[in-house]
Amino acid sequence: MFYPKTPFYGKGLQLETEILKVNSGELKKILPWLCKAPRTTTYRINTLRTSVADYKVKLEAKLIALYGPKAPRVYGLKDLPEMLCISPLDTTENKYDDCRKELIVDTSCGAAVLRGAHIYAPGVLAMESGTQLQELVNVFADLPGKCKRGTATRYDCDEKIFIGVGQVLMQRHQLYNKEQPVSGIAVRMLTNLTGVPTLGDLSDADALLQNLPSMVCVRVLDPQPGERVLDMCAAPGNKTTHIAELMGNRGTIIAMDNSASRVRSMTGKLVNYSCIEAHLFDATKAWDGSTDRDSTAPPFASSSFDRILLDAPCSGLGNRPQLCCNIKQSKVLQSYPHIQRNLLSQAVPLLRPGGTLVYSTCTVTEAECEEIVSWALRKYPQLQLVDAMPKLGSPGLPLPDLDAAQCDLLQRFGPSHDNRLQNLDTVGFFIAKLQRASA
Numbered sequence: 001m002f003y004p005k006t007p008f009y010g011k012g013l014q015l016e017t018e019i020l021k022v023n024s025g026e027l028k029k030i031l032p033w034l035c036k037a038p039r040t041t042t043y044r045i046n047t048l049r050t051s052v053a054d055y056k057v058k059l060e061a062k063l064i065a066l067y068g069p070k071a072p073r074v075y076g077l078k079d080l081p082e083m084l085c086i087s088p089l090d091t092t093e094n095k096y097d098d099c100r101k102e103l104i105v106d107t108s109c110g111a112a113v114l115r116g117a118h119i120y121a122p123g124v125l126a127m128e129s130g131t132q133l134q135e136l137v138n139v140f141a142d143l144p145g146k147c148k149r150g151t152a153t154r155y156d157c158d159e160k161i162f163i164g165v166g167q168v169l170m171q172r173h174q175l176y177n178k179e180q181p182v183s184g185i186a187v188r189m190l191t192n193l194t195g196v197p198t199l200g201d202l203s204d205a206d207a208l209l210q211n212l213p214s215m216v217c218v219r220v221l222d223p224q225p226g227e228r229v230l231d232m233c234a235a236p237g238n239k240t241t242h243i244a245e246l247m248g249n250r251g252t253i254i255a256m257d258n259s260a261s262r263v264r265s266m267t268g269k270l271v272n273y274s275c276i277e278a279h280l281f282d283a284t285k286a287w288d289g290s291t292d293r294d295s296t297a298p299p300f301a302s303s304s305f306d307r308i309l310l311d312a313p314c315s316g317l318g319n320r321p322q323l324c325c326n327i328k329q330s331k332v333l334q335s336y337p338h339i340q341r342n343l344l345s346q347a348v349p350l351l352r353p354g355g356t357l358v359y360s361t362c363t364v365t366e367a368e369c370e371e372i373v374s375w376a377l378r379k380y381p382q383l384q385l386v387d388a389m390p391k392l393g394s395p396g397l398p399l400p401d402l403d404a405a406q407c408d409l410l411q412r413f414g415p416s417h418d419n420r421l422q423n424l425d426t427v428g429f430f431i432a433k434l435q436r437a438s439a
């Protein structure tokens with residue numbers, strides 16, 4: 001059965017060439033890996049509200065209720081004590097059965113299904129006529145994006161991929177009702193191709209479904225109670241709340257983002273975190289150019305922060321599985337380093353001497369990862385790379401002006417990890433930790 005070997009399949013050769021510029025051997029391996037879903041599920045526990053041990057008991061009970069004696073294992077990792085991992089299920093029984101009807105979903109819904117989600121009504125493109133409630137269906141993702149919403153016949157396409165088996169909870173007349181847009185779960189997934197348990201998203205105030213490198217990133221920042229921290233591109237606030245939890249909700253975190261809708265959705269999540277102040281603000285204007293203004297709202301004066309997280313806007317290519325990449329043009333890919341450099345130029349003066357800056361992206365291109373770091377080191381001699389601990393990713397990729405010792409201080413999450421990850425399968429990500437020289 002068909003499975004993509006590159007997220008640019010068929011039409012993105014120019015983009016591939018763009019990505020494979022310097023370390024082409026390494027990056028070529030990344031493309032098929034990006035198309036596959038990570039098989040480990042990870043939750044971050046809010047240790048301000050509950051203990052990891054208590055949450056583990058609750059999670060295990062849910063898994064046993066679903067899978068009985070075959071329930072997957074829930075376990076922790078020494079370096080990330082607030083994280084719980086759920087191992088994948090055996091996939092040998094997840095067989096395609098030709099006797100079942102087919103259901104087609106779009107690629108973003110398909111990607112979520114491969115990571116353990118159920119299917120929500122808006123994601124269903126095609127359901128064969130006569131499909132009954134409770135009936136089991138073969139679920140496919142439509143890679144070419146050509147299946148018309150509401151299709152009632154079998155979708156004849158060589159590039160649809162089988163992603164799992166689900167049980168129908170909504171019928172055609174409910175799904176494609178023109179008068180009333182539908183929401184809610186349309187198909188409950190029983191199994192998927194990856195073996196990721198089909199729990200849906202259990203996130204609530206006690207725990208958050210979050211990728212492992214995002215947690216590593218905040219641990220690398222190492223925020224301390226009472227400090228003043230800037231999260232420059234904060235929405236939807238998943239790393240911001242982690243920072244607050246590590247600070248024991250003591251100190252000040254300025255969470256900035258320039259998207260009104262994203263700041264609105266972030267604000268709703270912050271009610272129990274008194275140390276976080278959210279601001280709708282363009283972080284490329286975060287520094288006011290002064291040295292002594294005492295400001296409680298952006299823009300801020302030089303040296304205003306002990307630590308800064310720049311979790312930069314990026315091409316997002318590390319978000320696995322990339323069944324079909326949304327970026328279609330080189331100029332879109334090339335636009336990210338420009339904004340990333342702009343944001344870094346604001347972060348450097350805002351950092352106090354001796355302060356820590358973490359730069360991260362959820363992508364894999366050198367241009368947005370190692371090249372940004374090497375640019376920052378050239379432009380700001382007051383910055384130096386320091387070891388990004390805990391170390392669970394691989395070293396960065398070498399560049400002409402980034403030597404092996406410097407690459408070792410970076411963390412890159414990709415397919416060729418050197419067992420630091422202890423076989424945990426996760427998304428693509430990049431982390432650099434920089435320190436400003438003491439005055």
Ligand SMILES: C[S@@+](CC[C@H](N)C(=O)[O-])C[C@H]1O[C@@H](n2cnc3c(N)ncnc32)[C@H](O)[C@@H]1O
Binds near residue numbers: 312
């Ligand atoms: C990678 S996401 C941040 C994810 C967030 N740190 C988290 O873990 O939940 C990048 C964010 O940068 C924001 N952004 C893009 N340009 C920005 C700018 N000039 N100023 C502030 N935020 C910006 C986007 O709106 C987006 O929310």
